[in-house]
Each structure stands twice: as C-alpha cells, then as structure tokens.
Amino acid sequence: MENAEATDESRLFLEFNQMDEILRLESVSKTFPGVKALQDISFDLKRGEVHCLCGENGAGKSTLIKILSGAHQPDEGGKIYFNGTEVTLTPHSAIEMGIQTIYQEHVVFDAHNISDNIFAGAEISRRGILQHKEMQRQTEEVLRYLKSNLSPDTKMSDLTSGEKKIVEIAKGLVFKSNVIILDEPTASFSSHEIDTLMDIVRKLKSDGIGIIYISHHLEEVFEIGDRVTVLRDGCKVNTYPIEGLTKTTLIKDMVGRDPATFYKRERVPLGEVILEVENVTGNGVTDISFKLRRGEILGIAGMAGSGRSELMGVLFGSAQLDRGEIRIQGNVVKHSSPEDAIRNKMCFITEDRQNSGLFLTQTVSDNVFVANMVNTRDFVARPSDVLRTGEKFIKLLNIKTRDARTRVSNLSGGNQQKVVLGKWFNTNGEIYIFDEPSHGIDVGSKQEIYQVMVDLLKKGVAILMVSSDMPEMVSMSDRVIVLKRGALAGELAGNEITEENILTYSIGD
C-alpha cells in the first residue's frame, strides 16, 4: 500500500531543474480565411514559471492557446519545441506531452461525480471491469494534494464554479502535467475562490510545472506572474519580467491601434433623457446607474465576463431585476419579460444572431414581422401584409436577398444582421440595445450598420452599445461606462474616451 502511494506521488512530482525551458514557440503565425489571427509569435515557458498572457479581446490569446493545445495547426514556417525537440501538436499529442489546457468554460459532465469526470475517457479497468475504488483513491489523492476537501463522489452539479475549476486542474494532474494553461480561470469566482486558486498555482509552480496564465485582471497577473507577454492584434508587443513592470506600461502596450481602423461618426445633438437606470442589481450585476438621452450612444465597455450582456438582459426583461429602478421617459417600468420591454419601445440586437436573433429556417418577411406582433391588437395577420413588410425593409436596409420569401439561412452574415435590424425597425422602438453590433460581419457591412445606427440617432432614438471591439467603442460612443466584475468601474465622456482609459478601468483596480 505504502509502495503504491510512493509511485503515485512520484507521478505528481516530476523531476525538474528549476528554470529549464520546457516550451518554445518560434515565429508562429495562424491565418484563418480572411483574417491573420497570429503573426510571427515567439514565446517561451520555463519549468516552475507562471507566464501571463495579456491583451484586449481579440488580441490573439485564444488562438495561441488553441495552437498549444493542438486544436489549431499553425501556418507553415512556425516551429514549436517541447523540452528542446521540435514537435507537432495535436489534441492527442499535447495531452501525451502533458500540456493541459483548462478553458474558460467548464468542460464537465454535470450529472456525474468528481472521480467519473476526472477519468472520463481514460477509465481504469481490469478485464473490462471498471475499477471504481482505484479511481476514487487516485482522485482523493490529487484533491488532497491540491488542499481541497472535496469528496471524489460529489456530483459536479453540486460544485461552485471555483470548485469545478479545481476538478479540471486535478484532472490534468492525475495523468501527467508539464504545462498547465489557464484561460481566464477566475471569471465568475468569489474572492475567496481566487485566493484558493492562487495558492494552487503557487503549489503547481513549486513542483516544476510551467503555467500559462491568461487573465483580464491585472492584479492577479502582478500577484503570481513571473513574466508577462502582451499581444495586440495578433502580434507580440513585448515580454517583460514582472519585476519593475507597471500597469501603465502594460496598458500602453495593449492599446495603440492604427487610427485608420476608427470610424468617423457624425454627431447628433442630444435630446431629453429617455432611459434612467438606478441601482440596478440582478443577474450578476450590482448597483448600476446611468442615464441615456435621445440621440446618444452610450457604450457599455468591459472585458468578457464583466456583466455587460447580463445587464442588458435585466434591462430587456429576459433576466430578473432584484433591486433598483428602470425609468423610461420618467415612468418607472417593470420588465418581467421581453414582451414588456418591446411594448415600452425597447429593441435588443443580440450578440448571438443565429441562436437568439433569427429564425433561420423561416423567411426574411417572417423574421421582420415577428417582433411587432406585440404592438398590434389584430388577430389576423394576412400573408400579403407580412410579405409587404418584408419587402419594405429589404428596400430600406438594402438587404441582399432574392426576395422576401427567401429563408434567412441562405443569407450572408451582414445581411442576416440587417434582417435583425429590420425586425426591430418594424417595432418603431426608441431605445436600442446593440450587443456586439458588428460581430462576425465583414468590413463593408460594418460601415453600413454604423450608418444605420447614426440614422437612428437622427430620428431621436437612443442607443446602448455593448462592444468588445475597441475602435468601435471609441469611435461610436458619445459616452462610455465601464463594467468590472458586474459593477460600475468608471464613466468616460468626450475626449476621455480612449482605449487606454477604457482598459485602465476594465482591468486595473
């Protein structure tokens, strides 16, 4: 028994010489159709080191992780070395080498217990019979190593998101880990859970595991990082040792885009206040207050997971408002469902067009007609009226489609987005929420959608815009509020709206 434990222990503690290089990338690039996601990246990781990756949304961090985990293959010419030998990474070979990637979203089987999750796909069996006791024992051992009090037969669905993250780390350790990649591990963590995770990372580090740590929270980076690499628009800007590094330097490196990517927007004189939000709390956001005027675009900035979309859900009635008040044109409103919000002249252009904005197998006119049904009292909806409504918005928004009876699934991304716009135009709404308005559409359509937004403003409409696209945020917004961990981190107006200021609020402390 003692013997067995000893061998298992040694499986956890890999023999290593401090500061040996374990992973090296040389001029790695990655091209997707039409996009250069990574350009000439060089990067290295030593044993027992925490190497942090920083950058805005879309800077190329996720692509880099996916190359390291073998999910994406780099373009020709890039080289990857593992322990000094050149390798090709596939999902299988990456795991063989002990490169464990722990993604932001939990990849777990909620209905199963911890040990079943850890051994899923690699069950220990003897003559075809599962060795539950052995798996439980090994699970227990790793959990103790991670200083966790969880029991191996706890169901995953009973765990908090912090505990789930620990199970995912444990899964990597049960087998073999030389490198652990943590992608935004602390999103939706409580502060206590963050401390626990920091302790775990320190322990892994002291046992010689190389850690790549991606976080939007600079305080975490400064707490446990040894080196920091900054990416911007798919390129590496710099790699710094943490000693002597300041937040200002980091943020300066993360911003600084080509001014050509900024859209020159026409300004519209502001009108009366149309929407007032006071101490709104619920759905993961706390105490948010702001005012919105007619003719104004209020940008809602913040890193992914900061509660931007969650706030929009509360305003639009698709999530519950726990506390606080929403006033539209001075009247207190209660939105218990989107139906109420649409009646109160709100429109919501969601980020995930295909899943929450469109009826893909239905026609263009069906899609355009659907939302305004709330506002009319007729029982009858004649097909010819529906068709005419569709044709009207095809003309108005210049939607490229064969006719109004074409299924939306046959349209391109930009034209699908215009169909969503048509759906809301038809309701004559006055408060528009644009969640990532130009997400996944080409440059030409982007300009058209920006123009549509400005045209709306001229008609006295007010716009709330959630965006991770910095040039879009800076060039389109009249004012910006920045969210961090579900709370208001700052407000910017006029010349204060710069990438640097937005970033300082969203990732600083």
Place this chain on the structure above:
Amino acid sequence: MRAEETTEKKANDKKSFSKRFENRTVLSIFLGFVAIIVLSQLIISGGSQYPTFISPVNILNILQQVSVPGIIAIGMTMIMISGGIDLSVGMLASLVSIITALGISKWNLGVAPSILLGIGSAVVLETIMGFIISRTSVEPFIITLGGMITFQGIALLLCNSREVIMQGELGFLTTNLIAGAKDPVTSLDLRLPPYVLIFFAIALLGGLLLIYTKYGRRIYSVGTNPHAAYLAGINVKNMRLSVYMIQGLLVGIGAVMLLARINTGIITLGQNLEIDTIAMVVIGGTALSGGRGNIVGTLIGIIFLGSIGNAMNMLRMPSEVQFLAKGLIIIIAVSAGDISLRISEFRARRSRQAMTQKASQ
C-alpha cells in the same frame, strides 16, 4: 388603389405557388400510389370494370374512416410545429368515449351534458399536461407518455375494465346527409355523415389559423427558435400551453364522433390513434423538430394513410401485408420529403452563390 390590388394579387399568386411547392413531393407520391392501385384493379379486371378504389362510395368510405384521426392530426400538426408531441391522444380518446358513454347510459346526465363532460375532461387533462410541459424542461415525449398510461388507468377504473354499451343516443352524428343518393358506378348507397363535414370544417379552421393569424405565426416562431421567439416578445410558455389546450378540444370532439360510430365506450377505441395521427402528420411534411409543416400537407397525409388499408382490401391483400405497406410508405414519404428539401436548399445555395458572383463581377 389599383396598383395596391395588383401587387397584392401578385403576392398571393406567389404564395400559393410556394405552398403548392411545399407539399409537392408528398402529393406526387400519393398520386403515384393511387395510380398504381387503379392500374392494378384495371389489370385484374382486364379493363372491363371501373376501378372501385376511386368510386364515389369508396372515397366517402375512406373519408368516414379518416375523419376522427384526421381531426386529431390537425391538432397534432399544431403541437408538432410548435416543437412538441402528444403520445396521449389515443388513450385520451378512449377515456373521453368511456366518460361520455357512462354519462349517457349510466349516470343519466343527458346527451348534451355528457358530451360536454367528455370534451371538457379532455381539455382539462391536456391543459394539465401542457402546463407541465410549458413550465418545466421535461420533454413533451415523457410527459405525454406518462399521460397516456395515466389516462388508460383512469379509463379502466371508471368502466371497471368493461365496455359501456349505449342505445344509439349519438345516432344524430352518424345520420346520412345524402340518404337515397346512389353511386353511379357501383349503384351502392352513398353515405355522408355529419362528422365528415365537421372534420373538413376543423381542417379549414386549423389551416386558416396557421396561415392567416398572428397566433399561427407565433406557433411557427416558437417551434423554429424558442429563445429568439422569447426575445421577440412572444410568450413562449403560453403558446406551448395553448396548443395542448386546442388538442384537448379536438381529441374530445374526435372521441365523441368515434363513440357515435361504434356506439360503445371501450378502452380499445382509441388504440394506436397516436401512432396513426403522428404518422399522418409526418407524412404531410411536418418536422418532428418543430417549425415546419402545414395543414394541406397533413390533409394529404391523412387521406394517404387512411387509403392504404382500404386499397389493400380492394386488392384482396392479407391484413398482415397492410402493416408492411403502411410502414414502408411512411418511410418512403418522409425520406422523400427530406431529400427534396435538401435538393431545394442546395439549389437555393447555388443560386445565391451565382448571385454573389454576379454582384462581385
């Protein structure tokens, strides 16, 4: 005014064309089936006899046989377009027939109150199921399967596992509206009972509801993408509930008509009705996944499935073969529908590519 009228007319023309196109596959398979049967009859008789399969008396026969499952299939179409399913309709129909028969012959409630009691209980029971389906995330398949078994239990308890014989109190539903008319081909008496007309009236209403009302459009939206429907201001829960309530009403009406035909309330009355109605609906092109389907297709499915058994009898095939034929026809009709859909989608994509190429040139 004139201009508006012509554009509207044009729009309507286009619409009816596309509707026809939607059901083209199943219609052509059905017509092919009819042609084969007629041809076989002609060959067997050496061309000397008018094929009895398409004689007026036989067509009316088929209509009488399909009226009850037909009415329930109309409700099933709406449920399935909204993304649900209802396995309980057969046993619910048995239960309603037993309640109504008991009301008339044992509890002496009178004919009209008994009918209302039967239909009312169907509506209540479907509403309960619809409530659970729309308010929880449990699959409609499971809930209605449970409902089916529960209804069977209630029905058996009510009638002590015995049949409830009536004295023809519902005869008014089966009177012949065209008494005395003779079939010119076979010179047999023609029969057209009122319930056939009720079936057509319900089919017409169902079709109009789906195409010409906001309610109908919402059913499609909920079935296509419930999340997007919710964000577009549709009360998805109540929509889901309402289709089951409508189904309750239709099952109630159908069960009373079935009782009128058989004159006995018995547990086997609604047996296999759920299988038959679901088969009719899917033959008619409605997708199990929701969002797609229409009443015209279902009507073709109803008459198609109903005429298979009849045709086999005409050709003196043993009843064992009928199951085989029914099963094969369901498989052929549904997969042909899917194949033709894929072809049309492929064509649409190609024409779109051609269009964008043209545009970029």
